[in-house]
Amino acid sequence: MAEQKKTPATVNTIQRVSWAYFVLLVVVAPVAIAVLVYRVDEFDPAPLPDHGLSRVTVEVPKHNNRVLDAAERVGDGLLHGPEDLAYDAESGIIYTGCSDGWIKQVTVKDSAEQTRVENWVYVGGRPLGLAFGPDKQLIVAESYKGLLKVNREGLVELLTDEADGVKFRLTDGVDVANDGMIYFTDASYKYDLDHHMLDILEGRPYGRLMSFDPSTNQTQILVRHLYFANGVALSPDQSFLVFCETPRRRCSKYHIKGERKGSVDNFIDNLPGFPDNIRYDGDGHFWIALPSAKTLSWDVVLRYPYVRKTMAILSKYMHLPNIQRDGGVLAVNLEGKAVALYSDPSLSMVSGGLKIGKYLYYGNLENAHFTRINLTRHAASASS
Ligand SMILES: *[C@@H]1O[C@H](CO)[C@@H](O)[C@H](O)[C@H]1NC(C)=O
Numbered sequence: 257m258a259e260q261k262k263t264p265a266t267v268n269t270i271q272r273v274s275w276a277y278f279v280l281l282v283v284v285a286p287v288a289i290a291v292l293v294y295r296v297d298e299f300d301p302a303p304l305p306d307h308g309l310s311r312v313t314v315e316v317p318k319h320n321n322r323v324l325d326a327a328e329r330v331g332d333g334l335l336h337g338p339e340d341l342a343y344d345a346e347s348g349i350i351y352t353g354c355s356d357g358w359i360k361q362v363t364v365k366d367s368a369e370q371t372r373v374e375n376w377v378y379v380g381g382r383p384l385g386l387a388f389g390p391d392k393q394l395i396v397a398e399s400y401k402g403l404l405k406v407n408r409e410g411l412v413e414l415l416t417d418e419a420d421g422v423k424f425r426l427t428d429g430v431d432v433a434n435d436g437m438i439y440f441t442d443a444s445y446k447y448d449l450d451h452h453m454l455d456i457l458e459g460r461p462y463g464r465l466m467s468f469d470p471s472t473n474q475t476q477i478l479v480r481h482l483y484f485a486n487g488v489a490l491s492p493d494q495s496f497l498v499f500c501e502t503p504r505r506r507c508s509k510y511h512i513k514g515e516r517k518g519s520v521d522n523f524i525d526n527l528p529g530f531p532d533n534i535r536y537d538g539d540g541h542f543w544i545a546l547p548s549a550k551t552l553s554w555d556v557v558l559r560y561p562y563v564r565k566t567m568a569i570l571s572k573y574m575h576l577p578n579i580q581r582d583g584g585v586l587a588v589n590l591e592g593k594a595v596a597l598y599s600d601p602s603l604s605m606v607s608g609g610l611k612i613g614k615y616l617y618y619g620n621l622e623n624a625h626f627t628r629i630n631l632t633r634h635a636a637s638a639s640s
C-alpha cells in the first residue's frame with residue numbers, strides 16, 4: 257500500500273487502461289469477432305436423424321487389425337489416389353481411376369515388383385467408381401462430369417449428367433447389371449468433390465441412387481434424399497443391389513426384382529466405420545471399404561451441428577486436421593451379416609476393397625499406390 261501511494265495516480269491509470277486494452281485485444285476482440293463470424297455465416301447444418309448418431313457398432317466375429325504389417329504396395333509412385341478398382345479376369349488386369357484424371361491398367365503378379373502400371377485412358381476430372389458392363393465397356397463415375405462410358409478402343413462418351421432437371425455434382429459409385437442396366441449414385445447435388453466435406457458437415461440428404469438404361473438413354477431416380485450416397489454393388493442373383501450412405505454408417509438394399517421391387521430395406525447398419533465403395537467378390541461376400549473407423553471425434557462432429565458449423569467456418573481459413581483413422585475393409589455376407597474386418601490404426605482414406613483370388617486389394621483416395629494382403633497368410637481371426 258505504501259508503495260502504491262508513491263506511484264503517481266496518472267501512471268497508475270495509464271497502466272490500468274493499457275491492461276484493459278490488452279484484455280480487449282487479446283481476449284474479447286477475437287471472441288467477439290468469432291461470435292460475429294459464426295452468427296453471420298450462412299452455413300446452416302442440420303441435426304442428423306437419430307439413427308445416424310447411434311453409438312452402437314455391429315459385432316464383427318473376425319478381425320485382423322494390423323493389416324499394414326502384412327501389406328504389399330502395388331504400383332508405388334505410379335498411381336495417384338487409386339480410388340476404385342475394377343478387375344478384368346480375362347486379361348488379369350486391374351483398372352483404377354486416379355486423381356490425375358487417368359484410368360490406369362495395373363497388371364498384377366504374385367511378386368509386387370513385377371507389377372506393370374500403364375496409362376490407359378485420360379478421362380480428366382476425378383474418376384471415382386468403375387465397373388465393367390456385360391460388353392466389357394468400362395463405366396466410370398467421374399465426379400465432376402457425370403457418368404461416362406469408355407469403350408474397348410478407349411473412346412470416352414458422356415452417358416448422363418442430370419436427372420429430373422437436377423445436375424449431378426458428385427457422381428460417385430457405380431455397378432452394372434448383367435442385363436446392361438447401370439446403377440449409380442450422385443453423392444450430392446449441392447456440393448462437388450472439392451467441397452464434399454461441407455456436404456457431410458451440413459448433414460442434409462442431397463444424394464440420389466439412379467439407374468441409366470443404355471437401350472433407351474433414360475436416367476431414372478430410384479431413391480432420393482440420401483446422405484452422401486456412395487458405393488453400389490449388385491447381388492449375384494441380380495435381384496437387389498446394396499448402396500452405402502457414408503455419414504450414416506449404413507448400407508441399404510434396393511430391390512430390383514420380386515414383390516418388394518422398388519423398395520428399400522436395411523442391409524447392414526451401425527458399421528464400425530464410414531462406408532465408401534462396396535464390391536461383390538463372386539464368392540458370397542460384399543467388401544465394404546471404410547475410410548475411417550467410427551471414432552470419438554466423428555461422434556462429436558456428427559452429433560453437434562454447432563461443431564460442424566464451426567468446422568465449416570474454420571475450413572475456409574485453414575486445412576482441417578485429418579480425423580480419419582483406423583480404416584479398413586469389412587466383409588459382409590449376402591444376408592448383410594458382418595464376417596471379417598481387415599483394418600489398421602494407421603490406415604485412412606481407404607476407398608475401395610476388392611478381393612481377387614487370395615488377395616484383398618485396397619483402393620485409396622490419397623496414396624500413390626494401392627495395397628494388398630494375402631488373405632490366406634493373414635486371415636482375420638476371432639476377436640478376443
Ligand atoms: C443414346 O445416345 C447415343 C449417344 O448419344 C445415341 O447414339 C443413341 O442412338 C441413343 N439411343 C437411343 C435409344 O436414343
Ligand SMILES: *[C@@H]1O[C@H](CO)[C@@H](O)[C@H](O)[C@H]1NC(C)=O
Pocket residue numbers: 366614630631632633
Ligand atoms: C499366400 O499365403 C499362403 C500361405 O502362407 C501361401 O501358401 C501362398 O503361396 C500365398 N499366395 C501367394 C499368391 O503368394
